[in-house]
Amino acid sequence: MYDTNYHRASSIDEAVNIMAAAAEGKYLSGGMTLIPTMKQRLAAPSDLVDLRHIAEMKGIAVDGRSVRIGAASTHEEVATSAALAAVCPAICRLAAHIGDPHVRHMGTIGGSIANNDPAADYPAAMLALDAVIVTDRREISAGDFFTGLFETALEDGEIITAVRFEAPARAAYQKFPNPASRYAMTGVFVVRRDDGGVRVAVTGAGSDGVFRHPGLEAALAANWSPDAVANVMVDATDLLSDLHASAAYRANLVKVMTKRAVAAA
Amino acid sequence: MAKITMTVNGRQVSGLCDDRTLLVHFIRENLGLTGTHVGCDTTQCGACVVDMDGQSVKSCSILAVQAAGSSITTIEGLSANGELHPVQAAFKAHHGLQCGFCTPGMVMTAVDMIRRHGSNLDEATVRAELEGNICRCTGYHNIVQAILAAAAEMGGARHAAE
Numbered sequence: 001m002y003d004t005n006y007h008r009a010s011s012i013d014e015a016v017n018i019m020a021a022a023a024e025g026k027y028l029s030g031g032m033t034l035i036p037t038m039k040q041r042l043a044a045p046s047d048l049v050d051l052r053h054i055a056e057m058k059g060i061a062v063d064g065r066s067v068r069i070g071a072a073s074t075h076e077e078v079a080t081s082a083a084l085a086a087v088c089p090a091i092c093r094l095a096a097h098i099g100d101p102h103v104r105h106m107g108t109i110g111g112s113i114a115n116n117d118p119a120a121d122y123p124a125a126m127l128a129l130d131a132v133i134v135t136d137r138r139e140i141s142a143g144d145f146f147t148g149l150f151e152t153a154l155e156d157g158e159i160i161t162a163v164r165f166e167a168p169a170r171a172a173y174q175k176f177p178n179p180a181s182r183y184a185m186t187g188v189f190v191v192r193r194d195d196g197g198v199r200v201a202v203t204g205a206g207s208d209g210v211f212r213h214p215g216l217e218a219a220l221a222a223n224w225s226p227d228a229v230a231n232v233m234v235d236a237t238d239l240l241s242d243l244h245a246s247a248a249y250r251a252n253l254v255k256v257m258t259k260r261a262v263a264a265a
Numbered sequence: 266m267a268k269i270t271m272t273v274n275g276r277q278v279s280g281l282c283d284d285r286t287l288l289v290h291f292i293r294e295n296l297g298l299t300g301t302h303v304g305c306d307t308t309q310c311g312a313c314v315v316d317m318d319g320q321s322v323k324s325c326s327i328l329a330v331q332a333a334g335s336s337i338t339t340i341e342g343l344s345a346n347g348e349l350h351p352v353q354a355a356f357k358a359h360h361g362l363q364c365g366f367c368t369p370g371m372v373m374t375a376v377d378m379i380r381r382h383g384s385n386l387d388e389a390t391v392r393a394e395l396e397g398n399i400c401r402c403t404g405y406h407n408i409v410q411a412i413l414a415a416a417a418e419m420g421g422a423r424h425a426a427e
Binding site (some may be wrong): 002003004005006008028031032035036038039040046048050053076099100101102103105106180 | 267280283284285287306307308311314317318321322324325326328330331333374377378394396397399
């Protein structure tokens with residue numbers, strides 16, 4: 001690891017100010033991606049601004065169907081929140097299958113979303129749930145937030161402080177993990193609203209990151225059943241192709257994971 | 266350079282280290298507690314697992330400065346009064362190790378697993394939760410048996426105490 005300067009912020013304002021003064025700073029949340037990346041010398045921030053001790057970024061609040069998850073909430077906290085499980089168990093189950101127990105004790109929802117790894121699980125949930133990403137300066141809808149591979153709408157120095165969404169009538173997430181890395185080779189989050197509206201978001205498969213699939217959404221809005229997926233065409237053109245799976249294989253996984261998710265929702 | 270203070274195995278310790286020093290290196294090199302191992306360079310093997318403020322973490326993927334002010338338990342802190350911790354005793358009784366390199370991380374992981382699941386722990390859960398710990402000797406079978414036996418014994422002990 002290259003040399004770096006560590007700062008521990010106790011408030012969002014303090015974190016923003018430290019970052020503004022840093023040459024090439026990075027925010028550090030759980031660090032479950034950033035520290036391993038720095039160990040490999042693939043990242044070399046001049047300064048790290050630790051967000052783990054900022055009280056205003058913690059906590060999960062559920063008011064009726066309205067959910068607010070503080071950005072510094074760990075995957076373990078999301079996975080085991082009884083309040084969240086009562087209105088949206090799908091996001092608890094998603095969090096319970098990120099990484100391994102030790103990673104879940106450190107990694108946070110805000111960190112995962114800010115990193116926007118194309119195989120990460122949370123971006124699919126945010127997009128399917130039509131979540132609002134709350135930052136220190138504005139609110140961004142998930143549809144506008146994820147802009148490409150590891151790219152987001154965040155500006156320099158902007159901090160995700162929380163995410164908000166309305167719990168849907170039904171939701172589920174299913175992923176096909178890579179047998180070695182356990183990252184999603186394809187993961188699908190399905191949501192059905194009380195008014196019958198359906199959103200289907202896919203992670204791990206898109207060559208430009210997480211995406212919605214209008215064909216699957218239309219088919220499931222007309223008929224909320226695993227069988228409705230059978231005749232939907234999933235185009236492999238813009239899907240990832242690598243040593244783990246071809247684009248055609250991933251296109252099929254999109255359908256299979258969607259079927260399983262609808263069956264589980 | 267940072268001067269940091271934390272509690273390790275119940276003792277307050279201080280030391281000087283670079284900001285980039287990993288917690289595992291601080292534990293091994295500054296404190297001389299070499300039971301916590303480094304088995305990979307990629308955050309995958311789990312040989313470095315310690316308890317930080319009541320939860321298992323990979324000490325190879327946390328900076329020592331991040332852990333400043335926290336309370337750490339390493340494998341050296343488990344046994345008390347010369348008696349093995351029940352999880353350590355179960356690994357011994359069930360031959361849950363061969364070369365022993367991964368064992369400190371396996372034992373710390375098992376302690377955390379039992380903390381969260383108690384005697385409700387079943388084999389499928391144990392196997393799923395060992396995802397972040399790699400053993401290249403045993404094929405995991407005896408590790409799983411040891412963890413289940415320890416969970417049963419510790420759960421039973423807890424019931425007896427209630």
